[in-house]
Amino acid sequence: MTKLSVNINKIATLRNARGGNVPDLLKMAKDIQNFGAQGITIHPRPDERHIRYQDAYDLKAIVTTEYNIEGNPMDNFTKMVLQIKPTQVTLVPDAVDAITSNAGWDTVKHKDYLKEIIAEFKRNDIRTSIFVDPTLKMIEGAAETGTDRIELYTEEFADQFTLGNKEAIKPYTECAILANKLGLGINAGHDLSLDNIEFFKENIPNLLEVSIGHALISESLYYGLEKVIAGYLKKLSS
Ligand SMILES: CC(=O)[C@@H](O)[C@H](O)COP(=O)(O)O
Numbered sequence: 001m002t003k004l005s006v007n008i009n010k011i012a013t014l015r016n017a018r019g020g021n022v023p024d025l026l027k028m029a030k031d032i033q034n035f036g037a038q039g040i041t042i043h044p045r046p047d048e049r050h051i052r053y054q055d056a057y058d059l060k061a062i063v064t065t066e067y068n069i070e071g072n073p074m075d076n077f078t079k080m081v082l083q084i085k086p087t088q089v090t091l092v093p094d095a096v097d098a099i100t101s102n103a104g105w106d107t108v109k110h111k112d113y114l115k116e117i118i119a120e121f122k123r124n125d126i127r128t129s130i131f132v133d134p135t136l137k138m139i140e141g142a143a144e145t146g147t148d149r150i151e152l153y154t155e156e157f158a159d160q161f162t163l164g165n166k167e168a169i170k171p172y173t174e175c176a177i178l179a180n181k182l183g184l185g186i187n188a189g190h191d192l193s194l195d196n197i198e199f200f201k202e203n204i205p206n207l208l209e210v211s212i213g214h215a216l217i218s219e220s221l222y223y224g225l226e227k228v229i230a231g232y233l234k235k236l237s238s
């Protein structure tokens, strides 16, 4: 079985647009879990444009499933994760001003750095995962860092799938086979959606977890529209 961890960044984006508490991030995180999701993912960014650091602390009491915090392990981030002690930390090499994540780690070049920071999280009983591009060299490098899991960066797959190029799954399958051999757990994320998730899962042996945010929240808006509009029309009809 592959666990679904819902990334709630976009709910915070909407909340922050008006400065109040609508939508209520904590309530929605609770409901998402009640609706069956097996995890909650957040990716606080240094400018706090969506998830705020305070949200990360507040969610600790709300997340009763798997709590996954993603981000670049700079000082503030690392300190926060060590205080919160989520189920899993996913390390992503984002630039401070990145619009969204756009690359995995160079696990060869940054092996010593990753080794050190991963050991620190593991000493604190936090499972580790590192965000990687689907290349065999990066998977081999990941195994040498001591990480528990990798997260396959799926944007390229998602883009190509939309264009009808199903061959784009190949490097992901090869990396998954190698990761399984090397004893690494496999997560995946970025631009996964209702359209591409089934095909992706079918082709990745032992896919443990996917974290999905942008598409899932967009799909929820779209599929929720009819019900909500009907609700308004009913109240306005007399
Ligand atoms: C790590 C990753 O794949 C990102 O997709 C992510 O966690 C989303 O971040 P944003 O919501 O800030 O785009």
Ligand SMILES: NCC(=O)COP(=O)(O)O
Pocket: 007, 041, 043, 070, 151, 188, 189, 190, 191, 192, 211, 212, 213, 214, 215, 216
């Ligand atoms: N780790 C990926 C993630 O949490 C969500 O990415 P996206 O679905 O918002 O692209």
